[in-house]
Amino acid sequence: MSKWYVKLFALLIIIGLVTGCGADGSDDDATTDSAKNEENNVSEVEESVVIVLSKDEGEEVIAEEEISINEGDILLDVMKEHFDVEEEGGFITSIEGIAPEENEQKAWMYFVDGEMSSVGANEYELTPGEEITFDFQAW
The missing domain is CATH 2.170.130.30 (Ferric Hydroxamate Uptake Protein; Chain A, domain 1)
Known part of the structure; x- marks a missing residue:
């Protein structure tokens, strides 16, 4: 039974890490999109x-x-x-x-x-x- 708890605990940790890493990537994408929008606005003004x-x-x-x-x-x-x-x-x-x-x-x-x-x-x-x-x- 204790092996089952260890496997469940390990699975939960892996799911938590994957979910956490996925959220960090989303923030990076949002930051990149924001930077791209700022660049587009600047180039629109300069055109x-x-x-x-x-x-x-x-x-x-x-x-x-x-x-x-x-x-x-x-x-x-x-x-x-x-x-x-x-x-x-x-x-x-x-x-x-x-x-x-x-x-x-x-x-x-x-x-x-x-x-x-x-x-x-x-x-x-x-x-x-x-x-x-x-x-x-x-x-």
Whole structure:
């Protein structure tokens, strides 16, 4: 009879340990899920770019707007959605009605985080957190 009590006692201890370990794992999963939710909220907040429109190398700021973007958005498409834009061959020729007059050597140049881009707006894929400056300037 005492062997039976030992086996029952051992079985209860094993069940208790398994149950206890299972509860610890659930808490870890809840913590991980909470951390993932926080990361998602942060990335949702950061999924925007700032677009600045200016003239003459920033002397006159025309507009500044924070715009929400999705992964893979192309700059030209975002510009057309939020501003009055005209383009030729993927290059922006007019924004908000501002365009070079005949024989005027000015154009819309754009900069990403202060660096001039090497591709047209129709090829540039936006990254959250960037500041894009379109400046109407002499070339």
